[in-house]
Amino acid sequence: MTRVGDELPPLRIPITRTLIVSGAIASRDYQDVHHDAEAARAKGSPDIFMNILTTNGLVGRYLTDHFGPRARLRRVAIRLGAPNHPGDEMVLTGTVTSVEDRQVEVRVVGANGLGRHVTGTVTVQLPEDTPEPEVST
Amino acid sequence: MRAEAETRKRKGTGVAAQDGDVLYERLKAYEGQPAASGGEGKDPVNEPMIRHWCEAMGDTNPAYPAVAPPTMLQAWTMGGLSGHVVRSRAYDELTALLDGAGFTSVVATDSEQEYPRPLRPGDQITFDAVIESVSPRKTTKLGTGHFVTTRMDVRADGELAGTHRFRILKYAPAKPSPARDRPPADRVKRPRPVVNRDNAGFWDGVARQELLIQRCTGCGTLRFPWLPGCNSCGSADWETVHASGAGTVYSYVVMHHPPFPAFQPPYAVGLVELAEGVRMISNITGVPHDKVRIGMPVELEFLAVDEELTLPVFRGSEG
Secondary structure: OOOOOOEEEEEEEEEOHHHHHHHHHHOOOOOHHHOOHHHHHHOOOOOOOOOHHHHHHHHHHHHHHHHOOOOEEEEEEEEEOOOOOOOEEEEEEEEEEEEEOOEEEEEEEEEEOOEEEEEEEEEEEOOOOOOOOOOOO | OHHHHHHHHHOOOOHHHHHHHHHHHHHHOOOOOEEEEEEEOOOOOOHHHHHHHHHHHOOOOOOOOOOOOHHHHHHHHOOHHHOOOOEOHHHHHHHHHHHHOOOOEEEEEEEEEEOOOOOOOOOOEEEEEEEEEEOOOEEOOOEEEEEEEEEEEEEEOOEEEEEEEEEEEEEEEOOOOHHHHOOOHHHOOOOOOOOOOOOHHHHHHHHOOOOEEEEEOOOOOEEOOOOOOOOOOOOOOEEEEEOOOEEEEEEEEEEOOOOOOOOOOOEEEEEEEEOOOOEEEEEEEOOOHHHOOOOOEEEEEEEEOOOOOEEEEEEEOOO
16 A cells, blocks of 8 residues: 555666666667766766666666556656766665655655755556555544 | 846846856757657667666566666667667757857756656657756855756556656856865965054064964953954953963864865864863864864964964874
């Protein structure tokens, strides 16, 4: 049963060079700052950094890992802050902020060693046979 | 526009701001114009791309690849290595304007997606995008630039499958922070005190390793720091009293940021109440910055900062 205020178990994601590069390529983002450390440094970044599409994918995965394969993502809105560089770790945490019918809204934060990499709101539609949520008091 | 710029000039607005405003008006003219029209996904939605995505994300959801992960929405519209072929002239012009103004770097800051219909292998993707807004010039940690927000409708076989609002910052990278360029703190001298006729007596005392407090000869009120007249009675006549050197921490702050040359944060700055009753600001020495406490007894000492400068500071004692 999902209730407002529920906290999702945290998901720890090691930020490896492989994750950054494979995420960028899988999302067809060939900006050099996501795979070429030298080019990233020339543009003022200490190293390559994760692209927003990969962050988006990880946030989506965090929610469907939790709510199961039959839950459907309806909306994912994210804002990026501190970059995800190789060698860091991002810890995704989530708090349920609203439950209406089977539509659940979750506030997500992904924190890394530099601060908040991502903050966002995700709306998930739970499957039809999910019991109606209890009205919280 | 010219008249407006000239008006601003008379008002004394900086040249850079004028240029920025003129640029902003030109950028703003692109709001509402198409960013891409009649775009077609380079590949139909397909299992291999879904699989590669899931492998990269570590996503083992069994719903995929029968449907595509919704968060892949943008991936189906990407130009890839060979680039975008459908970008509008308006978007290219906007980009060129920003590049020309020195805002050559780009970083994505926001993504808002809605997924009204799942995407399945075989779906043919088409998309249109509009330049929704261009922000006034903003200064961020990365540098100064403009946020450009676009909104894209993604269709699968003609049916709306997703909307995608995307915000980028086009910016001129900030110069490396001055702290990085500065010589290390241990090679920079501490600021020199400003000595004038009102406080020369104090600094003369410090040079003799004496801490002198002023006392009004009119009403007897002690005062610190040194001032030409008495705040209580207005008298301009004074004499000096030797501070015993005993005091307590009345209040304090710990400086972490911003760094100043010659000071290595974190360090404690104390407001010390002398036994005589006046308060003065100085460093607390002999105690780690995080062990300084209100009420802590302190004792005056003179710190030879360098060959030319000696300062009265206060040594704390733990426990």
